[in-house]
Amino acid sequence: MDIVEKLICEHKLSKEEFALLIGLRQDPGVCERLQKEALRLRRQHFGNDVYIRGLIEFTNICKNDCRYCGIRKSNANLPRYRLSEDEILSCCEAGYGLGFRTFVLQGGEDAFFTDECLVPIIRQIKERYPDCAVTLSIGERSYYSYKALREAGADRYLLRHETADKEHYAKLHPKGMSLRHRVNCLLDLKNLGYQTGAGFMVGSPYQTDECLAEDLVFLAELQPEMVGIGPFIPHHDTEYADCPAGSVETTLFLLSVIRIMLPRVLLPATTALGTEAADGRERAMSYGANVVMPNLSPTDNQEMYKLYDGKIGVGDTAQESMNKLKEGLKAAGFNIVIERGDYPT
């Protein structure tokens, strides 16, 4: 049995085997077999459906200083903002009208948003839109905080692990942040019954094939309900300003591997992928992706929430980005659906 067959049959490989497979990412035969199986599984579980998530970037204030990120604490060139509860609710209202049934509250690690502050916001959204899911993407918090937010009604949580290689993690992050703490957060989230999302950047500085293999082993162990991956893209106000962006082809290759490993996973075609290739998100759908996350943030704030340079859609209204996406996806043979789009049980 060759390595592609083994992945297809067993849904996982050893770290060494994953590294070997990643080494074959430029082999057209290998890519084609992976893509074909990923698309088959996508169709089996989701047909041609694409789930949409309305992203609300509600604060760009962050206490962390991740070296790759445009909203890192030490970026003094960035005007900072917070949306009010009313502004957040207006984003939901507009999004609901456009067919969104999941709202993603994403932000930096902003101490202003205590549990006392967030719980009523989550409750309000769930009360006004009982047919909608709420996803949080607000970084590392305590078990008790995750518990309080879950009890307030949050359904899902996105927390990319960024890299599962300890040394690589330490290179990308300042002292004080650790892979172990991040992984503990992910385990807490799973234990609390969140549909949990991990993920990583493709082509981040110092990343090797072994790092990526470790990421895949980690995902196979964690069994997350969601996985977010996208190419690393340099941001001009970071020390990685001159580093090359991650590869679109490698991202597509890894999407197909992840679909095969986790057949029912919720797998977004990320904005970063759409930024690196005009048709990146549409192409991702035939490599196993089944989610897109258009921006519902007020247009004036979008400029101030750039994690990397060149981010697509900045300044577009939610209606505009939806229209663009719908058209592109339709042409690629996929349909946006008006559903919560939970992890299938």
Ligand code: 5AD
């Ligand atoms: N390029 C691509 N993705 C990035 N992220 C942060 N900075 C960058 C960048 N420069 C990703 C991280 C984070 C997610 C919200 O955005 O993986 O978890």
